Amino acid sequence: MxxxxxxxxxxxxxxLALAACxxxxxxxxxxxxxxxxxxxxxxxxxxxxxxxxxxxxxxIGQQFEAAHPGVKVVFNFAASSDLATQITQGAPADVFASAxxxxxxxxxxxxxxxxxxxxxxxxxxxxxxxxxxxxxxGVADLAKxxxxxxxxxxxxxxxxxxxxxxxxxxxxxxxxxxxxxxxSVLAKVELGEADAGVVYVTDVRAAGSKVVxxxxxDGVNASxxxxxxALTKSTNSAAAQAFVAYVLSAGGSTVLTADGFAKx
Amino acid sequence: MTGGLAVDATVRRGGFLLGLxxxxxxxxVLGVLGPNGAGKTTLLRALAGLTPVSSxxxxxxxxxxDDASTGAFLEPSQRPVGLVFQNYRLFPHLSVLExxxxxxxxxxxxxxPARAAAATWLETFGLTELAERKPAALSGGQAQRVALAxxxxxxxxxxxxxxxxxxxxxxxxxxxxSELRRHLADFAGPSLLVTHDPLEALVLADRLxxxxxxxxxxxxxxxxxxxxxxxxxxxRLVGLNLYAGSVDGERVSLPGGGGFVVPDHGRRGEVLVAVxxxxxxxxxxxxxxxxxxRNTWPGTVTGLTMLTDRxxxxxxxxxxxxxxxxxxxxxxxxLAPGAAVWVSVKATDLDVYGSGQP
Amino acid sequence: xxxxxxxxxxxxxLPLVGLLLxxxxxxxxxxxxxxxxxxxxxxxLWTASxxxxxxxxxxxxxxxxxARSQFPGIALLRALVTLPxxxxxxxxxxxxxxxxxRKGFVGQYLDQWFGITLPFSTAAVIIAETFVAMPFLIVTxxxxxxxxxxxxxxxxxxxxxxxxxxxxxxxxxxIAPSLVAGGxxxxxxxxxxFGATIAFAGNFPGxxxxxxxxxxxxxxxxxxAAIALSVVLLVVSVIVLVGLRDRWxxxxxxx
Numbered sequence: 001m002x003x004x005x006x007x008x009x010x011x012x013x014x015x016l017a018l019a020a021c022x023x024x025x026x027x028x029x030x031x032x033x034x035x036x037x038x039x040x041x042x043x044x045x046x047x048x049x050x051x052x053x054x055x056x057x058x059x060i061g062q063q064f065e066a067a068h069p070g071v072k073v074v075f076n077f078a079a080s081s082d083l084a085t086q087i088t089q090g091a092p093a094d095v096f097a098s099a100x101x102x103x104x105x106x107x108x109x110x111x112x113x114x115x116x117x118x119x120x121x122x123x124x125x126x127x128x129x130x131x132x133x134x135x136x137x138g139v140a141d142l143a144k145x146x147x148x149x150x151x152x153x154x155x156x157x158x159x160x161x162x163x164x165x166x167x168x169x170x171x172x173x174x175x176x177x178x179x180x181x182x183x184s185v186l187a188k189v190e191l192g193e194a195d196a197g198v199v200y201v202t203d204v205r206a207a208g209s210k211v212v213x214x215x216x217x218d219g220v221n222a223s224x225x226x227x228x229x230a231l232t233k234s235t236n237s238a239a240a241q242a243f244v245a246y247v248l249s250a251g252g253s254t255v256l257t258a259d260g261f262a263k264x
Numbered sequence: 265m266t267g268g269l270a271v272d273a274t275v276r277r278g279g280f281l282l283g284l285x286x287x288x289x290x291x292x293v294l295g296v297l298g299p300n301g302a303g304k305t306t307l308l309r310a311l312a313g314l315t316p317v318s319s320x321x322x323x324x325x326x327x328x329x330d331d332a333s334t335g336a337f338l339e340p341s342q343r344p345v346g347l348v349f350q351n352y353r354l355f356p357h358l359s360v361l362e363x364x365x366x367x368x369x370x371x372x373x374x375x376x377p378a379r380a381a382a383a384t385w386l387e388t389f390g391l392t393e394l395a396e397r398k399p400a401a402l403s404g405g406q407a408q409r410v411a412l413a414x415x416x417x418x419x420x421x422x423x424x425x426x427x428x429x430x431x432x433x434x435x436x437x438x439x440x441x442s443e444l445r446r447h448l449a450d451f452a453g454p455s456l457l458v459t460h461d462p463l464e465a466l467v468l469a470d471r472l473x474x475x476x477x478x479x480x481x482x483x484x485x486x487x488x489x490x491x492x493x494x495x496x497x498x499x500r501l502v503g504l505n506l507y508a509g510s511v512d513g514e515r516v517s518l519p520g521g522g523g524f525v526v527p528d529h530g531r532r533g534e535v536l537v538a539v540x541x542x543x544x545x546x547x548x549x550x551x552x553x554x555x556x557x558r559n560t561w562p563g564t565v566t567g568l569t570m571l572t573d574r575x576x577x578x579x580x581x582x583x584x585x586x587x588x589x590x591x592x593x594x595x596x597x598x599l600a601p602g603a604a605v606w607v608s609v610k611a612t613d614l615d616v617y618g619s620g621q622p
Numbered sequence: 623x624x625x626x627x628x629x630x631x632x633x634x635x636l637p638l639v640g641l642l643l644x645x646x647x648x649x650x651x652x653x654x655x656x657x658x659x660x661x662x663x664x665x666x667l668w669t670a671s672x673x674x675x676x677x678x679x680x681x682x683x684x685x686x687x688x689a690r691s692q693f694p695g696i697a698l699l700r701a702l703v704t705l706p707x708x709x710x711x712x713x714x715x716x717x718x719x720x721x722x723x724r725k726g727f728v729g730q731y732l733d734q735w736f737g738i739t740l741p742f743s744t745a746a747v748i749i750a751e752t753f754v755a756m757p758f759l760i761v762t763x764x765x766x767x768x769x770x771x772x773x774x775x776x777x778x779x780x781x782x783x784x785x786x787x788x789x790x791x792x793x794x795x796x797i798a799p800s801l802v803a804g805g806x807x808x809x810x811x812x813x814x815x816f817g818a819t820i821a822f823a824g825n826f827p828g829x830x831x832x833x834x835x836x837x838x839x840x841x842x843x844x845x846x847a848a849i850a851l852s853v854v855l856l857v858v859s860v861i862v863l864v865g866l867r868d869r870w871x872x873x874x875x876x877x
C-alpha cells in the first residue's frame with residue numbers, strides 16, 4: 001500500500017512544503033554525469049512516472065534491464081501531482097518523471113531532487129469517436145454550437161495546455177465537462193458521449209482504434225514539457241542516475257518518439 | 265335463509281383444517297368456545313375475509329361473503345363485518361377519535377362527517393374525554409371500549425369479537441363485561457364472540473358453539489352446555505366430572521375401569537355421565553354398613569386447590585374424580601396429597617345422557 | 623461495552639478533527655469566495671434533495687414489494703436492487719453511461735426519439751445520486767415493513783380500507799420513523815456522491831460540479847481550498863442532519 005489517500009497525502013505534503021520553505025539547501029547537480037562512471041550497478045530501483053509515460057517507460061525499463069543484468073526496475077505510474085505528493089511525503093522512490101514542471105518544482109523545492117532535466121514534450125491533439133459524428137476537422141470546429149466537447153479541468157497540465165491551444169487559436173469553447181484527468185476525457189470520447197476531446201498526442205496514439213486523432217495545426221498547438229530527476233533520498237543513486245541517463249540517451253529517446261512524444 | 269349468518273364451510277390454514285356448519289340469527293350472540301388451537305380465530309379470520317374458505321360458503325343476510333363453489337369472494341374491505349381483535353389493534357399513530365372515524369373515512373365519508381359520527385359513538389361509549397388520546401395512553405378497559413366503538417362505527421352487519429376481555433385484569437373484566445353485554449344487546453345483526461372463558465360465554469352468549477380440533481363438538485344454550493357437557497374440555501370448563509361409558513339398565517361401565525350404578529331408565533349404549541364435584545362425598549374409611557350412596561370406591565388424593573369457599577380435591581382412582589369439600593372437612597379428615605380416601609356418589613346425583621347431543 | 627464504543631467514536635471523529643485542525647480558518651472566506659462555493663453547494667443540496675424525493679417515490683413501493691410479496695425470484699430481485707451498495711460508484715457511473723449514455727442501449731433511443739441526452743446534465747447528476755443512494759432507503763424501509771405488525775393492516779382492511787388506503791393511512795405512518803431515517807441516509811449518501819457522478823455526469827461548474835467533485839478537483843491544485851470546501855459540506859450536512867433528527871427521529875408518532 002504505497003498509494004495514500006490524496007487528501008491526507010496533500011495535507012502532509014503541504015505541511016512538508018511549508019517546513020521546507022524555511023531552509024532551502026541546494027546540493028550540487030550531478031544528474032546524468034555519473035552514469036558512465038558506475039559500470040557495475042545492481043539492485044532494484046523504483047521509478048515514479050506520470051501515467052502518460054506508461055507504455056514508453058515500460059519498454060525503456062526492459063531495455064535498461066537488458067543492458068544492466070542485475071538491475072530490476074519497478075514502476076509506479078500515477079498522476080504527476082499524486083506522485084509528487086507521495087515523494088515529498090517520503091515514499092521510497094529513486095527516480096521521478098513528471099508530466100509537468102510544476103509538480104517537479106514541488107519535489108525539488110522540498111529538497112527531494114537536486115535538479116531536473118526536461119526529456120520530452122507532449123503536444124495536444126483532438127480525439128474523436130471513430131465515426132467522428134460531429135465531423136471535426138480542426139480546432140475551429142470545437143467552438144461550434146452543439147458540439148459535446150470534453151476537456152481536462154484547467155488545474156491539471158492537459159487542461160492548461162488545451163487552454164493555451166484555444167488562446168493561440170483565439171477561440172472561445174463551451175465544453176460540456178471538465179474532467180479530472182486526460183484518461184477520463186479519453187474515456188468520454190471512446191464511449192461516444194463526447195464528440196471531441198483535447199488530449200495529448202501520446203494518448204491518441206495509445207488509444208489505438210478506439211478514437212481517431214485530428215491533428216492541431218503547429219501554429220496554434222501547445223505543449224507541456226516532461227522533466228526527469230534522480231531523487232536525493234534514493235538508496236541506489238548509482239542505478240537511479242544510470243536510468244535517468246538511459247532515458248535521455250538516444251535509445252530512450254527512440255522509444256519515446258515512437259510513442260508520439262516530441263524532443264523538448 | 266335470508267336473515268343472519270349461515271356458515272357451512274371448511275377453512276385450511278397451514279396444516280390445520282376447520283370444518284363447521286352453523287347459523288346465527290340477527291340479534292343473536294353466538295359464543296364460540298374451544299381450547300387454544302381449536303380453530304376459533306381461524307373462523308373469525310374466514311368471516312372477516314382474511315383467510316379464504318377452501319370449500320363451502322359463508323353467507324350473511326343472503327349475500328355470499330365467500331363461496332368456494334362459485335368463486336365469489338368479498339375482499340375484507342368490502343365486507344360489512346366489524347372485527348374486534350384480541351389485542352384490539354388500535355392504530356397507535358391515530359387518536360381515539362381518528363381510530364373510531366377510520367371505518368367511515370375508509371368508506372369514502374368526508375373528514376368532518378366521519379369525525380362527527382365518531383364523536384357520537386364515543387359519547388355512547390363514554391369515551392368523549394379520551395377523544396384526543398393516543399391508544400398508548402389508554403387503560404386496557406378503555407382500549408377495549410375504543411376497539412368495540414371502532415368496529416361498530418363501520419355500521420357492520422356482522423360483529424365478531426375475538427377474546428374481547430382476555431387482555432383485561434379480573435376487576436376490569438367484570439365491569440367491561442356488563443357493558444359489553446349491553447352493547448351486544450343493542451346490536452341488530454348476528455354476533456360471534458370467541459372466548460375460552462366459560463363464564464364470559466355463559467354471561468354474554470345466547471347460544472354456545474363448542475369447537476375442538478377444527479370441528480363442532482357441541483351446540484346449545486349456555487344452560488344446556490353447562491349442565492350436560494359433551495366433552496372433557498367442556499366439562500372441565502364448567503367444573504363437572506364427566507365420564508363416557510356404556511349403559512345397560514342401571515349399570516354404566518367405564519372403559520378405563522370402574523363403573524356407576526344409575527337410576528334405571530332402561531337405556532342401553534354409549535352415554536355420558538356428569539357428576540357435580542359438590543355431590544361427591546369423601547370419607548377416610550369404607551362405609552361400614554348399607555348407605556344411600558350406591559356408588560362407592562377407593563382413591564388417593566393427588567391435589568388440593570383452594571376455591572373461594574371450598575377446597576377442590578383431585579382424587580386418583582377408578583374412575584378419577586373431582587370433589588369439593590369444606591375447609592373444615594379437609595382438617596377433620598387430614599386430607600393431604602397421598603391420603604387414601606373413599607369416595608361415594610348417590611345414583612340420583614349422576615346425570616346420564618346420550619353422547620350425541622343433550 | 624464502553625471501551626470499544628469509545629474506540630469507535632475516536633475512529634469516526636479523529637479524521638474530522640484532523641480536517642478541522644488543518645482548516646485555513648483565516649483565509650477561509652477568501653478561498654470560498656474565490657472557489658465560488660455557493661454554486662457547487664446549491665447544486666449539491668438541490669440534486670441530493672431531488673434524488674431523495676425520487677428514491678422515496680420509487681423506493682418505498684419497491685421496498686413494499688420486497689417485504690410483502692412472495693414470488694419466485696424475489697431473492698434475486700432483492701440482491702439486484704441492493705447491488706449498487708457493493709458496486710464501486712465509478713463502476714456504477716460507467717454502467718449508467720452504458721445504459722443511459724448517448725450510445726447506451728436505452729440512451730440511444732432517448733436521443734433518437736426525444737433528442738434527450740442525459741450525460742453532462744444536472745439530470746445525470748440526480749440519476750447517478752439516485753442510483754447510488756436509493757438502495758439505502760430501500761433496505762431501511764424494507765426492514766421496517768418486515769418488522770411492522772401486519773395486524774394493523776388487517777384491522778384497517780376489516781374497517782373497509784382499500785389496499786392503497788391501508789398503505790397511506792396505516793402502513794406508512796407506522797414506518798414513518800424508518801422512512802425518515804432511510805431518507806436521511808439516502809440524502810446523506812447522495813450529498814457525498816462522487817464516483818458515479820463524475821463518471822456519468824462529468825464535471826462542469828454550475829451544471830454537474832457538486833461539492834464532492836469540487837473538493838476532489840481542488841485537491842489537484844489547492845489543498846487548502848479542498849479542505850475549506852469539505853468543511854463547508856460537513857457543516858451544512860451536520861446542520862441538516864441534526865435539524866432533521868430533532869424534528870423527526872426523536873418525535874415518536876405514538877404519543
